[in-house]
Amino acid sequence: MTLDVLVLEGESEVGGKARTITRDGWMVEAGPSGFLGGRAELDTLITASQLGAAVIPANAAAKRRFVYRAGKLRELKPSPVGLAFSGILSPGGLLRLALEPFIARSESKKDESVWAFAERRFGSEAADRLMAPATLGVFAGDARKLSVGSGFPKFRELEREHGSLIRGIFARRGRGRAGGLTSFREGMQSLPRELSESGAFKVRCNALVRGIERTATGWTVAVDGDSAPINADAVIVATEPWAAAPLVQHLDAAAAAALKAIPCPHVTVVALGYDSSVRARIPDGFGVLISRGEGIRMLGNLWETSIYPGRGPSGGILVRALLGGAVDQEIGSLDDSEVLALAKTEIAKLYGLTAEPVFTEVIRIDGAIPQYEIGHARRVAAVEHAVDAIPGLGITGYGLRGVAFGDAAADGMHTGEKIGAWLAASAM
């Protein structure tokens, strides 16, 4: 059975959060800068878009990750000795962390915050200085509010299976390793762009969906500015959760309330390009996460030209600063010049720079990153309940079952396959 698929995109171009800006010889990612390779669903999409030859692995140096604490950049070395000498934890904090294999597993089924989980297993210092910055890195989120089971399900799984994360990591070493950090030569937007041009389905941009309605035979979809709705046999809502809520309100109020309850704070990305004179000041590596309470508002920096060399003019150094998120929502109210000045000052302080950037770009993203707060699993269950009860409806996107690019892509494919199977069965 062949399906006639039409994608309706509200914006003027495809890609959603995956948007790549190229200007004056610099390449800046507005949203995701990479994904973990080796995932079957993404491989299928890469093959379908004929982008195999454009896949680029991150530079080996990108394995080096840093945390800013007590006024210094400190490398997070993945060994007990490396961690001990990093200065991130005090001797007492290190000792408490080393006791993790001896902490009994929790048998509680109750949802727990990321911070509470880390504190229980590793102690409060590690929760504050390691887990809270990691939560900023993935969700721009607040570790005390996010659910460990929904946001970091592997941690719960390791505890459940091995009784300890440290023991679990050792037991699983070498088994089914995740792929390395990966992107595309022309940036992350290449994948949606090439897919949309593959001919496998049609795409209409500037097509903001205002409403979806069930009819006796299927669905109608109303697009802003169109004189008549589009008829469809099935509909997949693949928007941010805040955009999905009003579309399903009249179909299932509980699902709409659940979608609305998933906060998506604003994130501002500031990209700063420097000439080669700053090379010695900015380490080779992936980037730095900044613990709260350090007197710096930025959540972290990504050292883009170190991760993917060639994303600036010869010798240029590109730093991407992330600001805002759940821990600093006021960032959204600063204007471009204020947020640019803030990022420039903080970057100068962080690396001891005196040079001015030669390139700047401010990207403001409202409703940027869904927060999987405590109770998220209940919200997802409410959405799944609606989908199960309403024939021909699918709901997907990074607001539900995984916030990363690869998770969103995989969830979209699984949702499409389910709807395809339902259509095939209904046609029989």
Ligand SMILES: Cc1cc2nc3c(=O)[nH]c(=O)nc-3n(C[C@H](O)[C@H](O)[C@H](O)COP(=O)(O)OP(=O)(O)OC[C@H]3O[C@@H](n4cnc5c(N)ncnc54)[C@H](O)[C@@H]3O)c2cc1C
């Ligand atoms: C700053 C930032 C950095 C990130 N970094 C990383 C990273 O390094 N690695 C990683 O794995 N992930 C990262 N992510 C997450 C990643 O971007 C997402 O997982 C992924 O892009 C989500 O894809 P999606 O299709 O679910 O949603 P989106 O990309 O948000 O797409 C939803 C689309 O729906 C459209 N839409 C909304 N309402 C309507 C409507 N009514 N009608 C028509 N269209 C509509 C929107 O215009 C949008 O294009 C980052 C996200 C942000 C914001």
